[in-house]
Amino acid sequence: GENVEQHPSTLSVQEGDSAVIKCTYSDSASNYFPWYKQELGKGPQLIIDIRSNVGEKKDQRIAVTLNKTAKHFSLHITETQPEDSAVYFCAASEPSNTGKLIFGQGTTLQVKP
Amino acid sequence: GAGVSQSPSNKVTEKGKDVELRCDPISGHTALYWYRQRLGQGLEFLIYFQGNSAPDKSGLPSDRFSAERTGESVSTLTIQRTQQEDSAVYLCASSLGGGSKNIQYFGAGTRLSVL
Numbered sequence: 001g002e003n004v005e006q007h008p009s010t011l012s013v014q015e016g017d018s019a020v021i022k023c024t025y026s027d028s029a030s031n032y033f034p035w036y037k038q039e040l041g042k043g044p045q046l047i048i049d050i051r052s053n054v055g056e057k058k059d060q061r062i063a064v065t066l067n068k069t070a071k072h073f074s075l076h077i078t079e080t081q082p083e084d085s086a087v088y089f090c091a092a093s094e095p096s097n098t099g100k101l102i103f104g105q106g107t108t109l110q111v112k113p
Numbered sequence: 114g115a116g117v118s119q120s121p122s123n124k125v126t127e128k129g130k131d132v133e134l135r136c137d138p139i140s141g142h143t144a145l146y147w148y149r150q151r152l153g154q155g156l157e158f159l160i161y162f163q164g165n166s167a168p169d170k171s172g173l174p175s176d177r178f179s180a181e182r183t184g185e186s187v188s189t190l191t192i193q194r195t196q197q198e199d200s201a202v203y204l205c206a207s208s209l210g211g212g213s214k215n216i217q218y219f220g221a222g223t224r225l226s227v228l
Contacts (some may be wrong), residue, residue, distance in 0.1 A: 081176035
């Protein structure tokens with residue numbers, strides 16, 4: 001089955017700097033890769049996603065890149081702000097008709113003011 | 114409230130007791146998922162419901178875990194004879210349909226503590 005690895009587990013940056021979180025997946029048939037942000041005591045919220053027919057997607061300060069050949073995808077946050085501090089999860093959709101997501105272990109991002 | 118609603122938000126129980134966790138999906142969402150999140154870990158898939166199709170139970174960790182869904186509405190996850198290793202946050206998500214083309218929206222979860 002699908003396996004997703006996420007790095008780093010923790011990331012600390014200064015406000016205004018960029019943050020990059022990387023994930024790898026094992027099943028080349030996976031075709032959907034969402035990123036979720038989870039704040040303390042809350043459920044995960046989708047912040048951006050990418051499908052396997054594109055290589056990059058941007059939404060304001062957030063971008064995701066996908067390298068299907070290498071089975072890598074990354075989250076890029078520019079001009080980080082203290083409110084970006086949270087746990088970020090990458091996921092890959094298992095190639096079946098259920099759409100169930102296989103999640104990485106999470107990255108705790110701390111943005112220092 | 115247009116989001117996914119879960120109750121209770123917190124549940125403390127004694128080892129060996131049964132617990133029931135509830136999920137109300139977003140209205141109109143035919144697909145519903147349960148995931149488990151252990152402390153400091155990612156989410157693990159448990160079970161998936163889509164309309165009237167047979168559920169995908171492939172993620173349930175043991176026969177002490179079961180779930181039901183009434184039509185396309187509320188779902189309950191039941192854990193019998195709880196063990197300490199069952200302590201986790203149980204998250205429910207719903208989407209417009211099954212498959213990877215539909216975004217999953219998550220509830221806030223139920224934090225289960227087994228003493």
